[in-house]
Amino acid sequence: xxxxxxxxxxxxxxxxxxxxxxxxxxxxxxxxxxxxxxxxxxxxxxxxxxxxxxxxxxxxxxxxxxxxxxxxxxxxxxxxxxxxxxxxxxxxxxxxxxxxxxxxxxxxxxxxxxxxxxxxxxxxxxxxxxxxxxxxxxxxxxxxxxxxxxxxxxxxxxxxxxxxxxxxxxxxxxxxxxxxxxxxxxxxxxxxxxxxxxxxxxxxxxxxxxxxxxxxxxxxxxxxxxxxxxxxxxxxxxxxxxxxxxxxxxxxxxxxxxxxxxxxxxxxxxxxxxxxxxxxxxxxxxxxxxxxxxxxxxxxxxxxxxxxxxxxxxxxxxxxxxxxxxxxxxxxxxxxxxxxxxxxxxxxxxxxxxxxxxxxxxxxxxxxxxxxxxxxxxxxxxxxxxxxxxxxxxxxxxxxxxxxxxxxxxxxxxxxxxxxxxxxxxxxxxxxxxxxxxxxxxxxxxxxxxxxxxxxxxxxxxxxxxxxxxxxxxxxxxxxxxxxxxxxxxxxxxxxxxxxxxxxxxxxxxxxxxxxxxxxxxxxxxxxxxxxxxxxxxxxxxxxxxxxxxxxxxxxxxxxxxxxxxxxxxxxxxxxxxxxxxxxxxxxxxxx
Numbered sequence: 001x002x003x004x005x006x007x008x009x010x011x012x013x014x015x016x017x018x019x020x021x022x023x024x025x026x027x028x029x030x031x032x033x034x035x036x037x038x039x040x041x042x043x044x045x046x047x048x049x050x051x052x053x054x055x056x057x058x059x060x061x062x063x064x065x066x067x068x069x070x071x072x073x074x075x076x077x078x079x080x081x082x083x084x085x086x087x088x089x090x091x092x093x094x095x096x097x098x099x100x101x102x103x104x105x106x107x108x109x110x111x112x113x114x115x116x117x118x119x120x121x122x123x124x125x126x127x128x129x130x131x132x133x134x135x136x137x138x139x140x141x142x143x144x145x146x147x148x149x150x151x152x153x154x155x156x157x158x159x160x161x162x163x164x165x166x167x168x169x170x171x172x173x174x175x176x177x178x179x180x181x182x183x184x185x186x187x188x189x190x191x192x193x194x195x196x197x198x199x200x201x202x203x204x205x206x207x208x209x210x211x212x213x214x215x216x217x218x219x220x221x222x223x224x225x226x227x228x229x230x231x232x233x234x235x236x237x238x239x240x241x242x243x244x245x246x247x248x249x250x251x252x253x254x255x256x257x258x259x260x261x262x263x264x265x266x267x268x269x270x271x272x273x274x275x276x277x278x279x280x281x282x283x284x285x286x287x288x289x290x291x292x293x294x295x296x297x298x299x300x301x302x303x304x305x306x307x308x309x310x311x312x313x314x315x316x317x318x319x320x321x322x323x324x325x326x327x328x329x330x331x332x333x334x335x336x337x338x339x340x341x342x343x344x345x346x347x348x349x350x351x352x353x354x355x356x357x358x359x360x361x362x363x364x365x366x367x368x369x370x371x372x373x374x375x376x377x378x379x380x381x382x383x384x385x386x387x388x389x390x391x392x393x394x395x396x397x398x399x400x401x402x403x404x405x406x407x408x409x410x411x412x413x414x415x416x417x418x419x420x421x422x423x424x425x426x427x428x429x430x431x432x433x434x435x436x437x438x439x440x441x442x443x444x445x446x447x448x449x450x451x452x453x454x455x456x457x458x459x460x461x462x463x464x465x466x467x468x469x470x471x472x473x474x475x476x477x478x479x480x481x482x483x484x485x486x487x488x489x490x491x492x493x494x495x496x497x498x499x500x501x502x503x504x505x506x507x508x509x510x511x512x513x514x515x516x517x518x519x520x521x522x523x524x525x526x527x528x529x530x531x532x533x534x535x536x537x538x539x540x541x542x543x544x545x546x547x548x549x550x551x552x553x554x555x556x557x558x559x560x561x562x563x564x565x566x567x568x569x570x571x572x573x574x575x576x577x578x579x580x581x582x583x584x585x586x587x588x589x590x591x592x
Contacts, residue, residue, distance in 0.1 A: 001473070019505030027457070031457050034461075050460075057456055058426065063159075066406070074395030077117055079101065089129075095135070095136060111552050119556070134204040145550060145552060151175060168516070175415035181534070185538070188578065197570050200573075210314055214367045215350055219343070221275075223293065225268060229270070236249060236266045250275045313370055315385065318383055329356040339368050342369055363557040455508055465516050487525065494536055495539040499579065502539065504546070510540050
């Protein structure tokens with residue numbers, strides 16, 4: 001044990017703790033680790049910053065652009081729409097079709113992007129079949145993860161481990177090298193979910209409208225201003241209703257006409273009906289005010305808040321949103337006027353009051369009343385994912401064949417070994433822009449820069465592990481414990497450790513941490529490193545037990561109204577099944 005080894009091991013422990021507790025953003029933690037390694041002298045500046053030019057980082061960036069090309073042309077949305085029409089026939093047919101389609105698309109498209117497109121469609125299927133959305137959203141997320149294990153492009157983790165292996169003298173992974181075990185995983189996972197898993201998922205969210213799903217019955221009301229009301233004759237912004245009680249006025253109904261999002265200079269009149277959002281305490285205060293009549297016979301629902309100019313929508317804070325840690329007042333959906341937040345679902349908590357000070361986290365779901373002419377702005381904001389089923393935005397549908405052809409060419413060129421995957425993906429990204437499937441601005445916006453910085457940072461940690469000797473020390477520990485039982489036991493151990501770590505921290509960080517140790521362990525035993533690397537790669541994509549271990553789980557957390565324990569209940573048996581399958585089949589598909 002040298003000072004360098006001890007320093008790196010302590011740094012790893014601190015990194016894992018920061019990833020797991022989310023005290024700091026994951027990309028910030030990764031860059032911080034990179035800086036510490038460079039300042040300590042364990043890695044040179046060139047080695048520390050090499051992650052930004054690594055083939056894995058560049059390939060993942062290109063894949064974001066390729067996925068955006070499919071989305072902007074509408075290729076993925078049209079597949080989803082066709083799925084939606086077929087899946088509405090029955091609950092079980094719908095579930096099976098959702099899983100099969102999500103798995104197929106996620107094998108070639110970024111998982112998070114695929115789930116974001118399918119979310120509103122699946123919610124529509126749930127509504128049509130009178131099925132709780134909770135029963136469909138978790139299978140959607142799990143199927144996308146399982147589908148991503150089938151190809152090199154299926155997930156950034158596969159690309160990352162392939163790059164680490166190649167850097168250490170191992171052959172790079174081939175495009176469809178994952179397919180034999182990936183298809184077994186997908187078949188076993190689908191069978192488990194259809195036969196057992198769906199029965200274990202509680203019906204957390206009903207199939208009713210958004211006002212019902214967000215418990216708005218006691219928070220939306222309609223009041224009438226009588227002639228003696230103090231607010232009559234005053235502007236809306238200067239009225240006691242707004243200045244003293246801070247009530248949100250969503251709409252004014254006057255002489256049969258509806259004014260959505262009335263401006264603060266609107267002068268209130270006797271007889272005006274105000275549709276308002278307020279909590280129970282403010283409702284009691286309203287009842288005591290002279291000149292205010294609460295229309296208790298009116299129960300506002302989705303249709304009452306939808307006009308020619310406004311619509312009720314549900315949006316989720318994206319997994320890598322820059323709004324994480326900021327209050328709702330600072331976030332202000334889209335940063336513009338014309339959107340009122342009616343409710344917020346944060347983890348297991350549903351909030352209706354004091355929303356301005358609520359601190360946002362990825363996966364939080366918002367119920368919004370939005371002006372229709374602002375929808376495109378909200379839809380284009382990468383910090384939010386709209387999950388309500390709305391009319392498709394303007395898409396470049398005539399370029400769908402071009403986008404599909406480019407993706408097919410990228411896969412074929414890499415699979416046939418004509419070009420490395422980084423080169424084919426980069427050329428495909430360029431073609432997406434040249435063929436006008438994407439604009440340059442859209443290409444820049446498509447790249448999840450947090451993921452790029454995360455990858456660069458954790459790759460530096462991998463270099464530090466190797467240079468300090470910590471990887472070799474940990475490899476000796478693995479050989480001395482699990483290695484005594486044979487190489488199959490090592491496969492089981494690496495899979496289990498990776499699977500448990502990736503539930504608490506980034507799957508990419510877990511893979512970057514354990515891949516060098518797997519290679520060093522194989523070298524110490526004189527066996528092929530491929531089986532151990534496959535154990536790490538597959539396990540890093542098997543994050544079924546928490547809503548924070550994988551981005552797609554984070555995305556469905558709020559809309560499904562799940563609790564943390566729901567993922568453990570459904571995901572733990574699936575993790576166990578896949579662990580057994582991996583232990584038995586990895587040595588068969590990739591002999592030692």
